Amino acid sequence: MASLFAFLRVISLLKAVWTAYSAFYLFRNYLAARKIGLPIRIIPISHTNPFWMLVDRHFISFIRQLPFGHNSFTRYNYRGWELADRYFSHHELGDAFIVVTPGRNWLYIANPDTIVEVFRRRTDFPRCLELTEILNVFGPNMSTVDGLQWKKQRKMTATCFNEQNNEIVWSETLGLANDMINYWSSKALLKTVAHDTRTLSLHVLSKAGFGKSFKFEGHDERKESSPSTSYKDSLQTILENCVLIMALGTKFLENPWLPQGLRRLNEACNAFQKYMTDLYEEEKQAFAEGRTSGRNLMSSLVRASQDEAKTGVGLTENEIYGNMFVFNFAGHDTTAHTFTFALYFLAANPQAQDWIYEELCQVLGDRQPDEWNYGVEFPRLKRCLSIMLETVRLYTPVPVAKWTDTRTQSLNVGAKTVVLPPDTMVIPSYASVQTDPKYWGSETLTWSPSRWIKTSNSTTANLEDEELITPQHGTFIGWSEGSRDCPGRKFSQVEFVGTMAVLFRDWKVDPVTQSGETIETARERVLRLIKSDSAPVLLLQMLHPERAPLVWKRR
Template sequence: MSENRKYNYPNKLSILRFFLDAEGVRKNSIPYHKRYFDKLGDSFSLKIGKSKHLILSRDNEVAQYILQKNQKNYYKSKFQSVYLSKYLGKGLLTVDGEFWLKQRRLIQPAFHKQKMNQLVENMNDTIVAELDSLVTDQSVDVFPVMSQVAFNVVAKSLFQLSVSDEKLNRIKYIIEEVQNFLVKEIRLPHKAWWFSLSGQVEKHLELAEENNKIIQEIVEDRITSKEEINDLLNMLLETRYEDTGEGMSVKQLIDEIKILFIAGHETTANALTFTLYLLAENPELQQKVFEEITEIQSETIDVVEQLQKMTYINAVLNEAMRLYPPAWITDRENVEDDNLAGYNIKKGTLIGVSFYELHRNPKYWENPEKFLPERFLGEQKKQSMQYFYPFGAGPRMCIGAGFAIYEMCLTISNLVKKYTITSVNSEIQFNPLITLKPVGVKILFSKR
């Protein structure tokens, strides 16, 4: 497309409106996004400075185009490639282009369904052990409980039993500290000078480096021991690049492990918390989950076979992730000029897709605000899956999606089998950070 050709963008949000709303958007952007979409349409734009444009969309055509149909022209934004990589290194989540493709091809086999099936027994044992100390008959803030469960499932799947709790707890602490600071950096860019001057940036970079050293020690201990342990670390150590036949360097392995920890535990904890809240609010659907797991467990004691039969539990999880997608927004920048949904856009346009709004767009969903798991059963499921992005889409779809589904199905089935779940909150609250984080969701667990 010629540089002289006129570019055109969706309906524009005025820069004045943007600045007037800026503080509210910083605290919780979702109500503002909905207001803008309702007023301006399923995609709207904002001009920043003389030439930079931003598009925010809840249009399925836009999502499919940038994530699947023409994904090669759409790279992750600087938020992921610069901000995240500063602390997380260069792993699958933060890199693009040829290097990303090389890493994806290398790591993908470790997440093949057959490999995941080998981890299921260990995963289930970890979940059962974690839930054993669950407080009953009093209000429980459920997110910290689910966060601990999800973190330990990832940790024990990565390292099985070869790492001390002290090291794992330190990794968890560092990850949470760095993530919280990262959110501050992104949301308060005008305070960058202060974060640097006050030593906060340096402090968190040091924490990230400490994390690297802990993981490096774990990896090198395993390599030295030459132990064959059935965990993700072993699977990653066995992977080989197609062109050289060599494995990953220890440095690269550390970066990928950090990504697996971060991508693998908070999003899962979020989804589990929202799912438990929705089941607590809908006791008749909770009863259906109970009946399904009771029936399945009477048919087989094999955990992999049980997972394959959890049709209704899967539908419940999908519908919970439709309403509250853990990765609630994604962004891309186009490498070259393009035509996006009828708009001629300049290269370097920042495009955000709100999965939260797309999943509630009445254009695609009937009664979009209602919790209806049957959307993901039988014939209805085919229709729903066209507009459903809990793990993204296209070549960059979350590599651990199968792992997460197994983990969530096992957690929900173990909880509902043992407990009746009652809601303490009448309304749900959340904070749209890097992920959609539930806030103060209180649940009552009573033994059946």
């Protein structure tokens, strides 16, 4: 009993020390924030506190049920609060305000000109590498380095994303999407599209990234196999468990005493590493012998690095592996989550399905997918692309965090110049600026892809006269902005548009009605689910899409 009391006293002492420590730094950061001269909101726990991140949403949900439950703590003190808040805080507090935490101060900005300035001043406001270092799974990469290292890596990785690779993405997407809709339409109801869109995205990356094609398998058709026997299975295992890998690290996973699930994950990491090593050596040999190899991302990256090494310093082997992992991680999860959001929005909006069907009929006619030409058809499918743009506008999967690092920086916010101390986070308020009525008109919180289309000739109703709008600079940053924008932007757009074309040329999708529901109330329920069930895990996603099963029907 005495030992129990002693243990409890130690716990109480640690809690008291932690509380005092947090209170001291919270007060210190508050004093620093007051000197900046912007509106302030104070929260007692840092956003990035790992223990808080495990319970934040559940705890906040509980507190909100109490009489005093609506305050700054429940409004701002959880990951993804920006999604629920949208532009309302900035309309209350102005173009910029500061959230004070015990860790550091967070400056949120929703002035388009200020956002553009932050992205333009890349060296003054670098990415906070503390938040991205978990991506160093297989080696340093564009997301985890800065300065001269980043310039070198960006120069060589940019050459990989070209029109030749986009043609591979297009043709592979069409075939896989066709198999996917055949699988979906064979079912009386589809519990969720999320698993299968991840598979489609994985297979597109397998072809475009490594030159390997795989037949589409629906979620219920997948068979368990050892990740060491197949490149596809090893990569799929890694991508489905990347949060665990990033949290634990590949070195920890090598421990033989770990449970079977983690040993299997280690097996997948080793198999994928070996596959990349073998392919790397093959590409180096082909380059040395002057042979032409595939047009995939891996071959392009190796060749770009070998070319650079003739006059400078190419990428190391680990840097190539690190960037290939990030290509797969970023291209897989971001696109798959965007597919899921878009398909549920479309299920709730049959008029939008009819709208893109009209475009598909005019552009594609009766021709089959193997007759569709990337260079001809993709630029004409503007409505299909607008589905992606509108979905990303409301649900940007990867917000970017900047900071002042170790230096003091001045920043223009409207007519005011503020001075930011070192270690200040600088956050472009995506969820605010991309929904603010000042820039997007009325009904900005409503999913409406037609807002992206304008007609160049008002006297005709010809779809060929339609054009995509160009938003005001700094008001749409779904693929980031400036020199560190996403190099795979068009890759993802080609994959998305190709999938939409195959799915909705001959098919339409509806939510499955529950007992006593009409189809209209079912659609309203899906929209409520998207709004209430979306939150960041590692990236922003729908947490439980299976709560709204879908059904596909031929037109």
